[in-house]
Amino acid sequence: MNAFIAIVHRDLLLVMRRKSEVLTALFFFVIVTSLFPLGIGADTALLRKIAPGVIWVAALLSTLLGLQRMFAADYADGTLEQLILSPNSFTALVFGKIFAHWLVCGLPLVLLAPVIGIQFDLDAQSLKVLMAALLLGTPVLSLLGSIGAALTLGVRGGSVLMSLLILPLYIPVLIFGAGAVYASSVGLDITGHFSLLGALFILALAFVPWVSANAVKIAIE
Amino acid sequence: MTAINSSFPASSASVLEARALTCIRGERELFSGLDLQVFAGQCLHIRGENGVGKTSLLRLLTGLTSPESGEVLWSGHSIKEEASEYHNKLLFLGHRDALKEDLSAIENLRLYAAIDGITLSEQDAFASLWRFGLKGREDLPVNCLSAGQKKRVLMARMLTRGAQVWILDEPFNALDTHAVQELQDLIAEHLRGNGLVVLTSHQPLAIPGLRVLDL
Numbered sequence: 001m002n003a004f005i006a007i008v009h010r011d012l013l014l015v016m017r018r019k020s021e022v023l024t025a026l027f028f029f030v031i032v033t034s035l036f037p038l039g040i041g042a043d044t045a046l047l048r049k050i051a052p053g054v055i056w057v058a059a060l061l062s063t064l065l066g067l068q069r070m071f072a073a074d075y076a077d078g079t080l081e082q083l084i085l086s087p088n089s090f091t092a093l094v095f096g097k098i099f100a101h102w103l104v105c106g107l108p109l110v111l112l113a114p115v116i117g118i119q120f121d122l123d124a125q126s127l128k129v130l131m132a133a134l135l136l137g138t139p140v141l142s143l144l145g146s147i148g149a150a151l152t153l154g155v156r157g158g159s160v161l162m163s164l165l166i167l168p169l170y171i172p173v174l175i176f177g178a179g180a181v182y183a184s185s186v187g188l189d190i191t192g193h194f195s196l197l198g199a200l201f202i203l204a205l206a207f208v209p210w211v212s213a214n215a216v217k218i219a220i221e
Numbered sequence: 222m223t224a225i226n227s228s229f230p231a232s233s234a235s236v237l238e239a240r241a242l243t244c245i246r247g248e249r250e251l252f253s254g255l256d257l258q259v260f261a262g263q264c265l266h267i268r269g270e271n272g273v274g275k276t277s278l279l280r281l282l283t284g285l286t287s288p289e290s291g292e293v294l295w296s297g298h299s300i301k302e303e304a305s306e307y308h309n310k311l312l313f314l315g316h317r318d319a320l321k322e323d324l325s326a327i328e329n330l331r332l333y334a335a336i337d338g339i340t341l342s343e344q345d346a347f348a349s350l351w352r353f354g355l356k357g358r359e360d361l362p363v364n365c366l367s368a369g370q371k372k373r374v375l376m377a378r379m380l381t382r383g384a385q386v387w388i389l390d391e392p393f394n395a396l397d398t399h400a401v402q403e404l405q406d407l408i409a410e411h412l413r414g415n416g417l418v419v420l421t422s423h424q425p426l427a428i429p430g431l432r433v434l435d436l
Contacts, residue, residue, distance in 0.1 A: 006335030010321070017323040017362075078317030081285055086336045087309040093336070221286045 003088040004096045011100035014073075021069060022104050029062035029109055033116045044121040051120035052130065052181035053174075059109050059134065060170050063141040066105035067166070068159045070097060070149040071216060080220060094216065095209040098146045106138030122185070129184040136197045137177040143204040144169045150215035172200060229385045229415040235261035235296060237282065237386060237417060242291035244277050251277055252436060255291070261385070264408060264418040264428050269436035275421040276316065278436070279390050282419060283313045295386070309338070312384035316391050318371050322364035326350055326374045329363060333378055341381055349377035353403065368395040376404060379411075387411060389420040 015022050036054050037047055074080045074097075083093050113134050117127045148166035152158035180193035229235065236258060243253040251274030259265045267275050280286045282293055284300045284307065293300045300307045320329050327346055334341035350359050353373040363371060372395055379387060387408075393401050405428055408418055412430050 003336050003338060006332055010324070010332050013328070014321060014323055076317075077321070078315050078319035079321070081313065081315055082319045082333070083336065084285060085283060085308050085311060085313050087305050087338050088336065089305075 001092075003086065004092050004099075007083075007093050007096035008100045008103070011097060012103065015100075015104050022066065025062045025065040025105055026108050026112070028065055029058050030112065030116065032058040032061070034119060037119045047120045048122060048126075048185060049182075051117065051122055051126075052178035052185075054120070055113065055116055055130065055181075056137075056174050056178040059138065060141060060167065060174060062109065063105055063138065063145060064163055064166065066101060067145040067149045067162065070101050070146055071153055072149070072158075075153050075219070080216060084217060084220060090217070091209050091213040094146070094150075094213040098142050098209060098212070101146070102139050102142040106134075106142050109138055110134045122181075126181055126185045129190060130181045132194070133177045133180045133197065136194065136201055137173045140173050140197070140200050140204045141170060143208040144173075146212040147208060147215060150212040150219065153216065153219035173197070176200070229261065235385060235415065235417065236294075237419070238294040238297075239282065240291050240294065242278070242281060242293070243289040244274055244281060245289045246274070246277060253290075257434060259417050259419060259432075261415045261417050262412050262430055264412055264420070264431045266426055266428075266431055266433045267419065267421045267436060268423070268433060273436045275436060276390055279313070279315075279388050279419065279421065283311060283388055284308075285313075307386075310385040311388065312379060312382045312386065313388045314375055314379070314390060314392060316394070318375060320363045320371055320374060323362055325360045325362055326355055326366070326377070327359040329374060330378060330381060334381065337382060337384075339381070339383055345381060346377075349380045350374070352380065353377055353400075369397055369400060372396055373400065376400075376407060379407060385416050387416060387418045387420075389418065391421055391423075393422050393424055 033055055036050065040046060040050075071080065074083070084090050086093065110131055113131050114127045117130055122130065145166050148162040151165065152162045155161060176193045176196045180190045180197070183190045183193060239255060239257045242255040244251045255278070257265065267278060269275050277286070281288050284293065284304060287301070295303070295307045295310070298306075321332070324332070327350065330346050330350070331341065334346070347359060350356070353376045355370065355373055355377070358366065358370065363374065366374070372392070392404060396404060405426060409428050411418060412428070
């Protein structure tokens with residue numbers, strides 16, 4: 001547990017020392033989502049309709065921007081070898097890295113979502129649903145993304161390959177996350193969407209850290 | 222100097238052993254049927270030309286890679302089966318320094334103490350850095366240190382880690398003559414405390430209890 005906290009603390013400290021990399025991903029999210037209302041104009045009915053999809057797609061892409069960093073730096077300077085040789089469980093350490101990635105790349109999206117949603121003329125109820133869906137969905141994005149980041153370690157042109165590997169895996173999260181917001185805006189029941197998002201989250205939480213840890217070990221060999 | 226390095230129990234079981242190791246990189250067989258034994262208090266110096274498989278052998282001994290055939294044993298148990306127990310006793314320093322450039326020397330030490338599951342008091346952490354001439358540089362980001370000074374941070378880590386088995390890949394690179402002597406003293410001290418060391422180096426070493434393996 002100490003090692004888990006230490007690795008989360010370390011990753012957050014490294015982000016604080018080098019803020020630009022993280023801010024890039026967040027600005028990307030804000031800019032992309034702001035371009036749509038500007039480009040489409042003041043057609044509020046249309047904006048409300050496309051809002052869930054646009055915001056979720058932007059969230060997927062900005063998560064992807066931060067993923068490359070998850071293991072690459074530790075791989076390059078030999079830290080990953082040290083983590084594997086730690087007496088603590090490597091899976092727990094990898095989970096710490098995934099958690100730190102979510103704190104830095106996922107949580108801010110949840111907090112920014114209401115501001116972005118206002119640009120799309122979403123009502124208060126939809127904003128709440130959007131935040132809740134992102135809160136449940138973005139950890140899944142970080143978890144699934146870690147598999148891609150681990151599998152493409154040390155591969156030349158890895159970031160493009162990673163996008164191709166990971167984006168298809170994001171489709172269920174996109175469907176149910178955006179679907180929940182849309183359903184809420186037209187007054188349908190949203191519990192189904194949330195149950196499925198929750199199921200995805202639990203499944204990913206149970207298996208992904210282990211899968212990623214083993215993928216990293218293979219890359220190190 | 223503070224005596225952080227505690228002695229390890231002098232049980233006859235503390236032995237690192239390799240049996241019939243075969244290593245293949247790409248298409249080439251680097252070595253096959255390699256046997257070795259290193260007992261507590263001994264230092265094994267692995268020599269050989271570039272590309273002969275020194276680093277590959279060290280990585281096999283740490284368990285980072287698996288041999289094509291053969292096995293590595295710690296105290297008679299396979300390091301694959303009792304990985305956590307072995308890792309508890311192991312310090313491996315590869316040719317990349319594994320220090321975080323944006324963090325200071327002291328932060329790096331604290332981080333590794335947490336990851337290695339050891340308790341490291343502030344006093345010991347500072348004392349270990351001071352011993353290797355890093356007084357006044359504890360809080361500088363590591364990217365402000367020279368290559369030799371980074372190695373000194375690693376020497377502080379060797380001192381504080383409390384591992385019985387040290388596996389060191391080219392530990393003498395980038396060190397000045399004074400630091401080379403300091404590192405040899407540190408290794409000798411570790412051997413006296415019942416530690417064991419496997420290292421690669423291209424320079425002749427003066428360490429008591431040294432054995433040489435030519436690959």
